[in-house]
Amino acid sequence: MLNQFMSYLGSNVTPGGANNQLWALIYVLIIFAGVSVAVMAMNWFERKALAHFQIRLGPMRVGPHGLLQPIADALKLMLKEDIIPQEADQFVFWIAPVIGLLAAFTVYTVIPFGPSQAVSDMNIGILFMLGVSSLGVLGIVVAGWASNSHYPLIGALRSSAQMVSYEIAMGLAVVSAILMTSFNASGTGTLSMIGIVRSQQQQGIWFIFKFFPLGLVAFVNFVVAMIAETNRAPFDMAEAESELTAGYHTEYSGLRWSLFMLSEYAAMIAVSSIAVTLWLGGWLRPFPNLLHAPGWDFVFSLFPGLTFLGLAAIAFIGVARMPAHFSFKIQRIGLAAFAAMLGFIALLLLLIAIAGRSSSSDASIAARFREGIDYVYWFVLKVALFMYLFIWLRATWPRYRFDQLMRIGWKVLLPITLGVLVLTAIVGVIVS
Amino acid sequence: MVPITTFHYLVVAAALFVLGVIGVLTRRNVVIVLMSIELILNAVSLNLVAFSRMWGNLHGQVFAIFIVVDAAAEAAVGLGILIAFFRNKETINIDEIDLLKW
């Protein structure tokens, strides 16, 4: 088993590819756990970041700086009474959050965290992602209907109309990015997620900068559409708190409600991953072609370790700033342990980076390992920036009205994305 | 197990087709009748894709895509008619849709 793992590390194939079924399974488990942890971390980070935007502290009581708050929340939600309204359609009410969750998690099958760090490499990868994420709307619609109540119904109708409309703009923006993959020697594009990133590598440019304004415009359109697609502020009409109480999940509580939250955040991460893959070069580090000397490789491979070192430093500052009162003792110890853990991870990563450097020429396991960490690190970093964008928008902007939202979708985004698509084709033909 | 051949797919398609026909001919609710039509269309395109595999060319798949296009158009128009009808007669029962003019 260990040998197989090592041989896998040494190989350069996608787990879903030939003879790697076992690792595909392990990847599925890793991704499931990773996404769940990411959602929890996102939950904590959103509350803290939002709080600091709003001159508050956010969760401070459960664990040092509220670090254990998501766990406490999850426990509370699991232990809560599970209410199904009497007039609700029992079966559909039960299955609705499951549909949403399945759709949100299924998308991760094709997300490439690295050239060989993906569950599978489908040749219709992006089509698959769009299709499966469009299934998420079914969960919302069905949830709103099954609740047999007015506010959820309105929320469901709103969000179904919203998601179906914005899927079109989103799809067109994606198509213009796919079109860019075809401007190579063979003239053939690809729908595979890994292929898209590889073609950015080959063309030596992230697609956000390709044909300068065009890629950027398509990217911005995609970002707007993806925010609408995930029902986040300023397009959170479906769950507009002040209008529809909680929209489609008004009648939900406890575990089922948390499933909705989980799928919402998972979907956010998923669409951000699409944006990163299509426009921001996926797992590619900045300037892979310009600064390609082995020395630069080494410098960039230090980033993961340094990031964790920075996080550890922040945590240690937090320990130092904690009140010296004895009732904070446990919290201080906890935070110090957390900081030490981060520091240990940082040390490990730095060690791997250094060990991988010395033998970067041959395909030693350390070098492979270092490369894998690099890929995942840059991918996750880019996605994390999107997560911050989501929070930032939520803290800053009021909510659009429903008709305005539809107007933006149909009268602004759709024509712009269509125009970008046509222009991309024209420019591509002229250039190549 | 017996290897799966085109014939197996045809049987499945035939079963879906017959189910669709039963739905169209017996259900009262127009929405469900429309859904049954979708079943029939699916059965047909399954046939086409199976034949495409059998002959080793893509014509069947292209036709399947055309069928999806047609299904989209049909659903849009059918449901549009349904909404217009519901506004006027407040019913979606196929038994009560018996006037040529209202």
Next chain:
Amino acid sequence: MIPLFIWALDSPLQHPAGIAAFLISVVAPVNGEMAPVATPFFFYLLSGLAVAGGFFVVTRHNPVHCALALIVTLIAVAHLYLMLYAPFVAGVQIIVYAGGIMVLFLFVIMLVNIERASKDRRFNRIWPVGLAAACALMGLFVSAFVKGRGLFPDRMIKLPEASNTQEIATALYGEAGRMGQYTFAFEIASLLLLVAILGAVIMTKKRI
């Protein structure tokens, strides 16, 4: 939901694939270079789901349940497409059917009077006639299949799958300045869609 889940995890495109393949290798060891997902087990599972979904579409009282059953059927059929080496058709099926048309259906079901519809009789006045006609059709199919068993060869030609999308595009749009075989039909289809959109909008709008 099982088909969705399977679809989530299998990937017959880069054979063999994903957890589905893993499951298969546990359930029924595969030999040779046969794609594991294209096994009889999966065929029977998916076709069973498709037919069961169709059955529920025809028999359930509540239109929303019917719609959910139809979604199961559609996704199962998409899987069958994948097993038939037609990944692009499968993707289109999911995006357009399950993600688009079915949402439209659900939307309309919610707009129209569903409370009363679910208390009504399920079947129309002439249902015995309809059932008889359908049974006759089934008889026709059975006799045709029994008698014409030999008409359908058992061969299954492997299609080049990695370039499936590209070949469909060639058929639809043509290649290197030449019109494809189906370019004209494709344009007509777009016209059909345009007419359908206009018709739907005009019919549903109260005042234009």
Next chain:
Amino acid sequence: MSDGTVKETNEISGQAPAHHDQSHLHLEAPEKPYLDSNELIINMGPQHPATHGVLRVILKLDGEKVLGTECVIGYLHRGVEKIGENRTYTMFNPYVDRMDYVAAVSNGLGYCEAVEKLMNVEAPARAKYIRVILTELNRIASHQLWLGTHALDIGAMTPLFYTFRDREEILKIFEKYCGARLTTHAFRIGGCQYETYAGFEKEVKNFLAFVAPKIDEYEELLTTNRIWLERTRNVGVISGDDCVALGVTGPVLRASGVKWDLRKAQPYAAYSEFDFEIPTGENGDTYDRYLVRMAEMRQSLRIIEQAVNGIPEGPIMGKVPKVIKPPVGEIYHSIEAPKGELGYFIVSDGSTQPYRLRVRPPSFVNLQALDVMVRGLLVADVIAVIGTLDIVLGEVDR
């Protein structure tokens, strides 16, 4: 939506049949010249995140379009006017704070001045200045609370916390002055009970310097924000004539272009001595009301600055008997509260208790405009309009 749901709503409304008969919504037999597939009636409130307390609005919707509204009020009715008849003039003074609890100082000012007018006494000049300072501070606090909740209703979460941070400074001044933060009971009939504490002027001046940039900060977040503009412009438009016909007062009236402010029109307290402007709007939409209130906050700062600089020395209590027994007669006195014209009508029979006391609450009267303003708009606009009317249910229901 469906037969079943309409019936269900009727059952709920059926709890108050008398009220129901007067309903202009025709809930039982909706006249449908054209059968509509998606007409539904929903109850917004009394437990709803955006109805500012316990307002219940029955909305008749066509999809999301509002066909009509009906406000059901009284969930917070405490019979303040009746209580007034059973308390002496002095004892009733704290009760008025509980009406518009976010602008308690204004309520007290109106009541004290009404009784003073009835008794023909006048508060000394210093008391009047203190009253003006506190009232204007309270106007800023009220507008800040309005801004925060209004923005929250429209979906901007952050301004709420900014305004509450700054409102806190005002409440601190109140607390230092009279010991209470919300229901202050700051004034007495005939003047003020408390002399200003040491450093009062300095703190108020500090506050002025502190809050002026903060108001710019709120405006920075909202005034030119595209989404804010789209959500508020041409939403809930009401003309000046309609406002006058409905009796709407305050910023809502002024935003419709009617330059009517009791501080100028019928100066009370010391307002005639200050130099300030009446900001008015043009379109009478939600955005204009927002701008008018923001401008009013700045004008209030001006008034406070003048008052603090010019505060005279002298007594703070006029010549008022120990037992207040106004002569037989009646009086109507109104002031410009943050939400509009707050009037007190007091009938005295010469005893220590009012014979009849009637309050004209601005929120209650302004709420009448809701139906005019939201017809034909969307559900989301109802939220915006309820927010822009700046109602306090304690005052509506009394």
